Every structure is written in structure tokens, then in C-alpha cells.
Amino acid sequence: MSDNKDNNPVSETTKNTKSETNQVVESNNSGGDSARRAELSCLSTLASHAEKTNSLEVTRPTVTNCPDGGHDLGAVGETKEVKELVSILTGKPYEYLSFLDERAKNGKLKVRIDVKNGKTISGDIIDKHTADSNRSPDCQVNLLLLTNPDVKITPEASKRLNKQREQFKEIGTLIDIALPDGLEKIKVMNNSITENKRSEEE
Numbered sequence: 001m002s003d004n005k006d007n008n009p010v011s012e013t014t015k016n017t018k019s020e021t022n023q024v025v026e027s028n029n030s031g032g033d034s035a036r037r038a039e040l041s042c043l044s045t046l047a048s049h050a051e052k053t054n055s056l057e058v059t060r061p062t063v064t065n066c067p068d069g070g071h072d073l074g075a076v077g078e079t080k081e082v083k084e085l086v087s088i089l090t091g092k093p094y095e096y097l098s099f100l101d102e103r104a105k106n107g108k109l110k111v112r113i114d115v116k117n118g119k120t121i122s123g124d125i126i127d128k129h130t131a132d133s134n135r136s137p138d139c140q141v142n143l144l145l146l147t148n149p150d151v152k153i154t155p156e157a158s159k160r161l162n163k164q165r166e167q168f169k170e171i172g173t174l175i176d177i178a179l180p181d182g183l184e185k186i187k188v189m190n191n192s193i194t195e196n197k198r199s200e201e202e
Helices: 012-030 032-051 079-090 094-103 123-134 155-169 180-201
Strands: 057-059 073-078 108-116 141-146 174-178
Touching: 032 057, 032 073, 032 108, 032 180, 073 079, 079 094, 079 108, 079 141, 079 174, 079 180, 094 174, 108 123, 123 141, 123 155, 123 174, 155 174
Parallel strands: 108 141, 141 174
Antiparallel strands: 057 073, 073 108
16 A cells, blocks of 8 residues: 555545544544443453464554554564454455465564444444555555444445455455454454363363
């Protein structure tokens, strides 16, 4: 992805940036504690997973409600391990993610994660996710990580995401959604590995 704003995959989404930002700030202020808990829960799950890998590092760059360009959590690691993680989170086949290989830097991929614990993902949220992705050219993977098991993705949001997913793929970048069941799969894997380790030690 280029730093040149004129080369951004989608420019029409910047029209509503101000109003979208205000909406997000209001939303975060009203549910700050639940957002914080969601971010910390995701951090814990992903960090436990990273502990069992050779290269993955997971970080939380800022605290909740700080301006962060939708960068609640970050992950970086060897291309293979990042693709394995992203495949589980998004439900995309590992082979589908091969287009990321050419964007790897020194054999590693960087992931930006925006945690959402609301009940609805609208077209405006997808537009903001797109804008944040454009502002994060050093990240080859940009995910909206959904934590609410009852979350609904509107038809318009799906339409906009599908469009952006294809446009970003052309430049070797993934923009996508990680549904709650993806995170649950990671939790199950973590628990299974821990239980196996305990059994071996007994």
C-alpha cells in the first residue's frame, strides 16, 4: 500500500470521515468499559496463542478510547504463522491468503486489529475500517475482530466489505472481518494445548 493518498484503493469513503469519527467516539464513550474488557479479552486469547508459536508477537498499542486509527491490537510474525492465525480468525482457507506472501517484509507480516463488541456492523463502520486501513500502509492484514456473539452485519456492510476486500487484495493487502467463532476456535486450541501439556507432565 502506498503512503500517497491519491493511490488509496477507495477515496469516496473519506467523505464521511468526520461524522463517522464522531459516531465512533460517542459509541466508545458510552460503552468504554465493555470495549476495554473486549480488547483485553482478545489480547489475552491471542497472546496465549502466540506463546505457543515460534514467532508471533501480540501488542496493545494504546488504551481504550485513545486515538489509534482503529489499531486496538497488533500482531507480527513469520508469514506462515500469521497466515495460519488469520485463516482461523476469518475462516478463509490458508491457500487463499497466498497473495500476502509478496508483501511480507523480511519474511514477516504485520496485522492491525480493530476490536468491535457492538451488536451491529454497518456500512459506515466498514468505511471507517477502510479509511483506517489506508492510513496503515505498513500493515498487510487489517481485521475487524467482532466479539459479540449476537452481532449482525448489515447487507450494505457486506456489500462494501466485499468491494474493498477485492480492491485491497489487488495490492497484496487483506481487509476483512473476523467473526466471534474464529476467536472461539483460538480459545479452544489454547485450552487443548494446555490440557495436553498438563497430561504430559502428570
